[in-house]
Amino acid sequence: MDFNLTPDQLAFKQLAKTFADEQFAPHANEWDQTCTFPVATLKQAASLGFGAIYTSETYGGTGLKRQDAALIFEALATGCPSTTAYLSIHNMVTWMIDKFGTEAQRQQYIPNLASMDFMASYCLTEAGAGSDAASGKVTARLDGDHYVINGTKSFISGGGTSDIYLVMLKTGKVEQGAKAMSALIVENGLDGLSFGAKEQKMGWNSQPTAEVVFDNVRVRKANLLGKEGEGFKIAMAGLDGGRVNIAACSLGGAQTALNQAANYMQQREQFGKKLNQFQALQFKLADMLTQLNAARLMVYNAAHSLDINAPNKTETCAQAKLFATDACYNIVDDALQLHGGYGYMKEFGIERILRDLRVHRILEGTNEIMRLIIGRKFSQDIAHGKPFE
Numbered sequence: 595m596d597f598n599l600t601p602d603q604l605a606f607k608q609l610a611k612t613f614a615d616e617q618f619a620p621h622a623n624e625w626d627q628t629c630t631f632p633v634a635t636l637k638q639a640a641s642l643g644f645g646a647i648y649t650s651e652t653y654g655g656t657g658l659k660r661q662d663a664a665l666i667f668e669a670l671a672t673g674c675p676s677t678t679a680y681l682s683i684h685n686m687v688t689w690m691i692d693k694f695g696t697e698a699q700r701q702q703y704i705p706n707l708a709s710m711d712f713m714a715s716y717c718l719t720e721a722g723a724g725s726d727a728a729s730g731k732v733t734a735r736l737d738g739d740h741y742v743i744n745g746t747k748s749f750i751s752g753g754g755t756s757d758i759y760l761v762m763l764k765t766g767k768v769e770q771g772a773k774a775m776s777a778l779i780v781e782n783g784l785d786g787l788s789f790g791a792k793e794q795k796m797g798w799n800s801q802p803t804a805e806v807v808f809d810n811v812r813v814r815k816a817n818l819l820g821k822e823g824e825g826f827k828i829a830m831a832g833l834d835g836g837r838v839n840i841a842a843c844s845l846g847g848a849q850t851a852l853n854q855a856a857n858y859m860q861q862r863e864q865f866g867k868k869l870n871q872f873q874a875l876q877f878k879l880a881d882m883l884t885q886l887n888a889a890r891l892m893v894y895n896a897a898h899s900l901d902i903n904a905p906n907k908t909e910t911c912a913q914a915k916l917f918a919t920d921a922c923y924n925i926v927d928d929a930l931q932l933h934g935g936y937g938y939m940k941e942f943g944i945e946r947i948l949r950d951l952r953v954h955r956i957l958e959g960t961n962e963i964m965r966l967i968i969g970r971k972f973s974q975d976i977a978h979g980k981p982f983e
């Protein structure tokens with residue numbers, strides 16, 4: 595299918611695909627089974643410009659567009675969705691610091707984030723504040739020229755390993771919700787900063803997930819990102835892009851599983867015929883490919899909506915995330931089914947992709963929260979006499 599990609603986009607995609615084939619795919623099963631976070635390989639990816647793909651070039655970002663980034667994440671995820679998903683979170687944080695940071699913050703952090711000498715985590719979720727992220731209770735109290743942070747963030751990707759934690763917390767009264775939220779850049783190694791045990795997960799095993807615990811952690815006031823009270827807005831701006839990135843990771847995983855299923859059907863014989871000679875199974879493949887390309891169109895379009903700062907970008911990104919992560923999970927499940935019992939075996943790698951893609955329907959806003967965002971905006975537009983665009 596022709597997606598009207600430019601020659602440059604085709605080149606970025608090919609660069610990422612070659613890297614995924616050579617550096618991710620041969621190791622993805624082992625990283626999953628041994629829970630290995632491939633830091634050296636991620637730094638190699640950064641040397642190709644994948645550490646700060648859509649961050650401006652001023653301090654070392656790659657300066658590409660969101661659509662380019664989606665193509666790159668998709669291509670990388672064909673080799674390992676879990677490792678690529680961490681890279682996408684790192685990219686999201688790097689962009690947030692570039693977009694909302696002061697000149698001094700950008701100068702201080704972007705070069706090291708772009709090279710991945712500093713790795714980054716995004717800290718919004720708390721034990722009691724998941725979908726309702728504005729209800730978080732982690733606080734920062736101003737004391738002279740420092741903030742003093744207390745509380746615990748949960749389920750943080752890269753937790754314990756990352757060097758930089760972008761933490762959304764309350765600088766105002768907790769009950770004020772989103773209005774009281776601010777964003778602080780916290781460096782690893784500060785007194786009072788510690789981490790929970792690595793979570794034991796169904797998938798995403800090539801990256802650590804852990805609690806980030808703040809016990810009177812003192813952070814310079816100069817590390818406030820944006821202004822006090824802007825944290826929720828900053829967190830959500832990051833997530834618009836994050837959702838497109840995660841959806842792109844689902845596309846890559848689904849493409850690998852689909853290709854594997856199609857290849858398997860050319861070899862496997864039952865009832866004296868290759869599986870690909872059964873029309874019921876050809877139809878299945880046709881449906882999988884059609885769903886995948888529909889998901890692609892939505893993801894590329896959502897990325898473009900960010901590139902042009904479209905007024906409806908948030909709903910467009912939410913729709914792409916909802917559709918693509920659900921569709922791609924189902925495609926991988928079908929690919930597993932087409933392998934029969936072999937699909938259930940670790941050696942074939944498809945069950946890993948299924949486990950990795952499962953969480954894309956849960957994080958960066960669950961797919962129920964995507965429906966909430968889409969439905970609420972649609973209702974508002976209708977109430978204001980605006981057709982949905």
Ligand SMILES: Cc1cc2nc3c(=O)[nH]c(=O)nc-3n(C[C@H](O)[C@H](O)[C@H](O)COP(=O)(O)OP(=O)(O)OC[C@H]3O[C@@H](n4cnc5c(N)ncnc54)[C@H](O)[C@@H]3O)c2cc1C
Binds near residue numbers: 798
């Ligand atoms: C592997 C992994 C990595 C993660 N990485 C990060 C990270 O790096 N940084 C970070 O900040 N967070 C991270 N998260 C957290 C993730 O974003 C949250 O798990 C997610 O937002 C859901 O929150 P919750 O788990 O508290 O579920 P809840 O909010 O308790 O939701 C439970 C269920 O209720 C549904 N629900 C809730 N409210 C509504 C509603 N109003 N309408 C309809 N349905 C609703 C949800 O969709 C869900 O099905 C990660 C999670 C996982 C599993």
